[in-house]
Amino acid sequence: xxxxxxxxxxxxxxxxxxxxxxxxxxxxxxxxxxxxxxxxxxxxxxxxxxxxxxxxxxxxxxxxxxxxxxxxxxxxxxxxxxxxxxxxxxxxxxxxxxxxxxxxxxxxxxxxxxxxxxxxxxxxxxxxxxxxxxxxxxxxxxxxxxxxxxxxxxxxxxxxxxxxxxxxxxxxxxxxxxxxxxxxxxxxxxxxxxxxxxxxxxxxxxxxxxxxxxxxxxxxxxxxxxxxxxxxxxxxxxxxxxxxxxxxxxxxxxxxxxxxxxxxxxxxxxxxxxxxxxxxxxxxxxxxxxxxxxxxxxxxxxxxxxxxxxxxxxxxxxxxxxxxxxxxxxxxxxxxxxxxx
Amino acid sequence: xxxxxxxxxxxxxxxxxxxxxxxxxxxxxxxxxxxxxxxxxxxxxxxxxxxxxxxxxxxxxxxxxxxxxxxxxxxxxxxxxxxxxxxxxxxxxxxxxxxxxxxxxxxxxxxxxxxxxxxxxxxxxxxxxxxxxxxxxxxxxxxxxxxxxxxxxxxxxxxxxxxxxxxxxxxxxxxxxxxxxxxxxxxxxxxxxxxxxxxxxxxxxxxxxxxxxxxxxxxxxxxxxxxxxxxxxxxxxxxxxxxxxxxxxxxxxxxxxxxxxxxxxxxxxxxxxxxxxxxxxxxxxxxxxxxxxxxxxxxxxxxxxxxxxxxxxxxxxxxxxxxxxxxxxxxxxxxxxxxxxxx
Ligand SMILES: Nc1ncnc2c1ncn2[C@@H]1O[C@H](COP(=O)(O)OP(=O)(O)OP(=O)(O)O)[C@@H](O)[C@H]1O
Ligand SMILES: Nc1ncnc2c1ncn2[C@@H]1O[C@H](COP(=O)(O)OP(=O)(O)OP(=O)(O)O)[C@@H](O)[C@H]1O
Ligand SMILES: [Mg+2]
Ligand SMILES: [Mg+2]
Numbered sequence: 262x263x264x265x266x267x268x269x270x271x272x273x274x275x276x277x278x279x280x281x282x283x284x285x286x287x288x289x290x291x292x293x294x295x296x297x298x299x300x301x302x303x304x305x306x307x308x309x310x311x312x313x314x315x316x317x318x319x320x321x322x323x324x325x326x327x328x329x330x331x332x333x334x335x336x337x338x339x340x341x342x343x344x345x346x347x348x349x350x351x352x353x354x355x356x357x358x359x360x361x362x363x364x365x366x367x368x369x370x371x372x373x374x375x376x377x378x379x380x381x382x383x384x385x386x387x388x389x390x391x392x393x394x395x396x397x398x399x400x401x402x403x404x405x406x407x408x409x410x411x412x413x414x415x416x417x418x419x420x421x422x423x424x425x426x427x428x429x430x431x432x433x434x435x436x437x438x439x440x441x442x443x444x445x446x447x448x449x450x451x452x453x454x455x456x457x458x459x460x461x462x463x464x465x466x467x468x469x470x471x472x473x474x475x476x477x478x479x480x481x482x483x484x485x486x487x488x489x490x491x492x493x494x495x496x497x498x499x500x501x502x503x504x505x506x507x508x509x510x511x512x513x514x515x516x517x518x519x520x521x522x523x524x525x526x527x528x529x530x531x532x533x534x535x536x537x538x539x540x541x542x543x544x545x546x547x548x549x550x551x552x553x554x555x556x557x558x559x560x561x562x563x564x565x566x567x568x569x570x571x572x573x574x575x576x577x578x579x580x581x582x583x584x585x586x587x588x589x590x591x592x593x594x595x596x597x598x599x600x601x602x
Numbered sequence: 603x604x605x606x607x608x609x610x611x612x613x614x615x616x617x618x619x620x621x622x623x624x625x626x627x628x629x630x631x632x633x634x635x636x637x638x639x640x641x642x643x644x645x646x647x648x649x650x651x652x653x654x655x656x657x658x659x660x661x662x663x664x665x666x667x668x669x670x671x672x673x674x675x676x677x678x679x680x681x682x683x684x685x686x687x688x689x690x691x692x693x694x695x696x697x698x699x700x701x702x703x704x705x706x707x708x709x710x711x712x713x714x715x716x717x718x719x720x721x722x723x724x725x726x727x728x729x730x731x732x733x734x735x736x737x738x739x740x741x742x743x744x745x746x747x748x749x750x751x752x753x754x755x756x757x758x759x760x761x762x763x764x765x766x767x768x769x770x771x772x773x774x775x776x777x778x779x780x781x782x783x784x785x786x787x788x789x790x791x792x793x794x795x796x797x798x799x800x801x802x803x804x805x806x807x808x809x810x811x812x813x814x815x816x817x818x819x820x821x822x823x824x825x826x827x828x829x830x831x832x833x834x835x836x837x838x839x840x841x842x843x844x845x846x847x848x849x850x851x852x853x854x855x856x857x858x859x860x861x862x863x864x865x866x867x868x869x870x871x872x873x874x875x876x877x878x879x880x881x882x883x884x885x886x887x888x889x890x891x892x893x894x895x896x897x898x899x900x901x902x903x904x905x906x907x908x909x910x911x912x913x914x915x916x917x918x919x920x921x922x923x924x925x926x927x928x929x930x931x932x933x934x935x936x937x938x939x940x941x942x943x944x945x
Contacts, residue, residue: 455883
């Protein structure tokens with residue numbers, strides 16, 4: 262059992278929705294009570310459908326957005342016992358800078374993350390300059406580029422002269438510039454072809470081994486998640502609905518959404534059982550008006566129609582409305598938690 | 603059904619000629635789901651655009667033939683091509699929002715296609731059921747005319763009010779009022795034959811509540827529903843073949859599973875041919891019967907799905923398959939691009 266490097270406790274982020282007069286009428290509950298513990302040197306995966314709050318979770322972790330409630334607790338590994346508080350929210354500006362040095366970020370779209378007018382040399386050295394680490398900068402940049410399989414000859418080029426996979430390498434090199442302990446990867450390979458994806462995944466595994474990095478890996482591709490992660494959490498509508506070690510979760514899924522997600526991922530086993538999710542994707546908006554606030558848990562007219570349309574095809578299904586009920590997290594196996602009855 | 607023979611397509615760019623296709627051969631038989639896979643830039647989209655003559659101006663088919671049911675359409679007239687697109691061949695694009703018109707309701711968009719390709723059938727239905735053919739909204743003109751009438755009336759009203767002759771403005775006020783109340787007054791008018799056909803097209807793609815969806819604008823629908831509407835549009839002209847260019851790439855896996863199931867169901871029910879373009883080998887394995895692998899503007903391997911995934915012959919196919927994580931933690935095999943250079 263290794264050490265925790267971060268713990269997330271009861272994290273909530275509610276975005277207000279205003280009407281034309283500027284008064285709040287509703288909330289988007291992007292995160293609605295997330296508890297997670299991230300282990301050092303491991304890869305923690307987060308999966309879930311579009312809009313379930315993965316990116317918001319990452320942004321709150323970096324304190325790019327302030328949480329509505331809940332906290333992120335840093336381990337002594339990160340604070341080095343130098344901080345006044347271990348709570349991310351209470352850090353002073355100086356401490357926040359030091360924290361940000363220890364957590365690197367890689368976003369989905371490599372072109373969007375790179376300034377097209379900057380040379381690779383300047384892109385990779387940017388964080389070094391910002392944090393005032395300018396000694397031997399050229400050597401450091403070359404070392405960083407070597408780490409990701411690029412070299413000195415690439416220093417004086419522009420991003421558009423590189424392929425998608427090479428650009429993602431540059432982003433990774435920059436994220437590693439300040440020797441972070443944690444790397445947050447938000448869909449790092451979604452924009453890439455499988456062969457390029459394979460290169461990047463191998464590279465990430467090598468770097469993790471070399472520097473004992475902790476990864477927080479967000480993806481919607483379950484085969485990538487299965488390959489990369491030691492432990493993972495499945496999110497649905499701002500909540501973690503299931504969390505377990507990867508192998509346990511893939512062999513023994515408990516929550517109906519997890520089961521549907523696993524069965525929906527295309528793979529090479531044609532006879533595998535399919536579970537369809539029927540019904541409309543629920544709106545993340547919660548109205549402040551009590552009468553409209555609760556999501557209905559009984560089956561809707563539309564779902565009834567959809568069930569009828571797949572009848573007799575031998576397909577299993579779950580309906581969205583049944584997922585609206587919020588159940589408490591329960592231990593269902595060895596360090597395996599799920600929101601089930 | 604569709605036969606592509608030695609198709610060659612070039613693009614003229616500032617940097618010179620880009621040879622996007624270097625002799626593509628494909629045969630899609632009646633009633634089969636055919637997958638076309640390959641990496642970004644291998645020429646999958648260009649193949650289907652060339653076959654349907656939808657290339658941008660810089661693109662040019664420089665060689666080869668395209669046969670549709672034995673008819674050579676390589677040099678077909680623009681009129682004939684318009685008949686084929688949306689008529690005999692339905693097309694689905696990757697991004698539903700960019701292919702749907704944001705300022706037209708679903709009803710209007712599908713209606714347009716139906717009028718173009720199924721006019722006789724609409725009229726038949728109308729005479730059979732004794733209902734109006736096109737418009738249930740009898741009193742609706744084109745937006746331009748409506749706007750002119752409105753502007754005309756309002757200027758007269760203001761003119762008369764300014765002249766102190768309020769009574770003269772009353773008839774114009776009446777017209778304006780009617781225009782606003784029109785939708786309300788028309789509630790009880792029966793659906794036209796066209797409306798019925800649109801609703802029928804929407805129920806074919808298993809959209810619940812088709813009547814309501816017909817009245818919606820694209821942005822009011824979820825991604826999965828938009829893609830279903832796209833499929834309904836592609837099939838509205840009674841297509842016998844469907845070309846789908848990455849129909850599910852922009853969707854969540856759970857919704858992707860629904861859409862693929864829908865395509866499979868419709869294909870079976872109507873015995874259509876489907877050409878499914880994708881970069882996801884898993885999608886092909888699950889949906890298709892036959893598959894062709896494309897690399898650098900050429901088909902490098904073609905076979906049944908079973909055989910290609912069990913015994914890939916070409917080293918590029920093997921490399922592609924090896925690069926996918928498939929459970930297990932062993933290092934992924936990265937294709938060596940240099941090795942693949944010659945095909
Ligand atoms: N700044 C914001 N203001 C208002 N709502 C927001 C804001 N940021 C995110 N949201 C909402 O919060 C919810 C969660 O969004 P988030 O980007 O975290 O989803 P995600 O899981 O990353 O989705 P994807 O897979 O599409 O990237 C969404 O409904 C989104 O509309
Ligand atoms: N308008 C254009 N002008 C110049 N070259 C083009 C144009 N459209 C496509 N190409 C070139 O043709 C080749 C094939 O492109 P195509 O769009 O068919 O790829 P694809 O296999 O569909 O890839 P993707 O998976 O990214 O959609 C590419 O090398 C591309 O650069
Ligand atoms: Mg996101
Ligand atoms: Mg394409």
